Amino acid sequence: YRRAPESPYPSQFNECHDAAVHFMKNAENYGVDPAHIIICGDSCGGTITAYLCQELKSRTDLPRVRAQVLLYPFLQGLDATLPSYQQNRLFPLPTLIDWARFAAYYMGTPSTLAEMAIAGNLIPEDIQRKYRKWVHPDHVPYNFRIRNRNPAPPASSKDNLLNLINEGLDRKLSPLLADDSFLKELPETFIFTCEYDVMRDDGLLYKKRLEENGVQVSWYHLEDGFHAVPVLLNHWLITFPCAKTGVDAVVDYIKGL
Numbered sequence: 710y711r712r713a714p715e716s717p718y719p720s721q722f723n724e725c726h727d728a729a730v731h732f733m734k735n736a737e738n739y740g741v742d743p744a745h746i747i748i749c750g751d752s753c754g755g756t757i758t759a760y761l762c763q764e765l766k767s768r769t770d771l772p773r774v775r776a777q778v779l780l781y782p783f784l785q786g787l788d789a790t791l792p793s794y795q796q797n798r799l800f801p802l803p804t805l806i807d808w809a810r811f812a813a814y815y816m817g818t819p820s821t822l823a824e825m826a827i828a829g830n831l832i833p834e835d836i837q838r839k840y841r842k843w844v845h846p847d848h849v850p851y852n853f854r855i856r857n858r859n860p861a862p863p864a865s866s867k868d869n870l871l872n873l874i875n876e877g878l879d880r881k882l883s884p885l886l887a888d889d890s891f892l893k894e895l896p897e898t899f900i901f902t903c904e905y906d907v908m909r910d911d912g913l914l915y916k917k918r919l920e921e922n923g924v925q926v927s928w929y930h931l932e933d934g935f936h937a938v939p940v941l942l943n944h945w946l947i948t949f950p951c952a953k954t955g956v957d958a959v960v961d962y963i964k965g966l
Contacts, residue, residue, distance in 0.1 A: 710757075713815045722881050725757045726764065729888045743772035747963060751813070752908070752937060755782025759884035759915070763891040774896040776966055778959065781903050781936050784885040784911035786812075786877035787832060787844050793909035796856045800905050802936050808907055816876070832874060840878075840886055843918060849910050885915050892922040899927045899962045901955065903934030929958040 711719040729748065750758035762777045765890040788794075791803065798805035846854060880887045898919055902912040912928075919926050931938065933951045941958075942952040 714817060718816045719881055721753075722757055722760060726761060728740050729761055729765065730768075730771065733765075733774075733820070736772065745775050745966070746772060746802070746816055747776045747778060747782070747966070748774055749778035750782070751780035753783060755779040756784060756882065756884065758782070759784060761858045762895055763880065763884060763887055766795060766891075766895055774961075776897045776899060777895070778899045778901070778963070779912065779915070780901045780939070780959070781906050781908055782900075782912060782915070783808075783908050784915050785844055785883045785887060787837070787840050787883060791844070791910040791914075792846055792849055792854045792856065793911075797905050797907045797935075800907070800935060802938075803907075805907050807931075816882075836878070844914060845895065850915060853910065853913065885911060885918065889922055892919060892924065895919065895922075895924045897925045897927075899959070901929050901959060903931045903936060903938060903955075905933075905935040927962055929955070929962070930962070931955045931958075951962070953961065 710718070710722040712721075716724075732739065732741075733743065733746060733963065736746060748761055750756070758777055758779055759782060763776055765771060765774060789809070794805055803811065827852050877883065878886055878907075898916075900912045900916050902909045916926050916928050931951055931954065933949075934955055938949060938952045939956050940952075941948050942956050
């Protein structure tokens with residue numbers, strides 16, 4: 710997809726949607742078995758993949774997606790104070806403030822708003838309560854919560870920028886917040902999380918929601934991994950053994966389908 714700011718949000722989602730539909734309708738022309746199409750994305754690509762699979766699952770004019778593969782995906786714009794967001798806020802790939810600024814750049818909003826969001830004072834309490842059954846530190850497995858976590862300060866009314874908030878909580882940017890009807894009958898799913906990644910808990914919470922809706926989920930957690938570590942596989946400057954471990958896990962899953 711074309712990148713921001715030349716192609717502003719949500720053009721990326723639309724372009725990926727159009728490309729996926731075209732490919733699925735013409736899979737045999739590309740020498741691909743329509744029954745074995747996998748959609749995969751990492752980081753923001755994981756966001757788009759999750760949204761696309763929610764969108765395409767009910768299309769009767771398309772073959773069914775065989776599986777979705779979500780690599781350290783960003784899945785919710787509701788709570789930037791989940792344990793992983795706090796525990797890994799200073800880890801350099803990216804730091805939490807980097808992530809917030811990237812998101813603001815992507816959406817064409819002032820970076821100050823993103824900084825407010827990660828401080829926990831942008832989302833009003835009534836909206837947080839609405840989604841608490843899906844997004845809350847208590848839903849993160851205990852062993853991922855034992856590192857330090859401080860409660861977020863409450864939102865103040867002057868910061869309740871409803872249009873921005875509603876856009877950030879829309880299913881495009883926050884597939885984790887989709888109603889159950891969008892999650893039921895999703896394709897088999899592989900979720901890859903990394904311990905030292907601010908987005909780790911997004912993957913954990915989506916895993917929980919998918920399983921509660923009857924979706925078969927395979928989960929791989931890279932305990933010494935960090936965001937985008939597979940990119941460093943056999944990198945000319947530096948590489949990490951965990952990069953190969955993670956890539957091998959993804960390849961093994963796909964081969965096993």
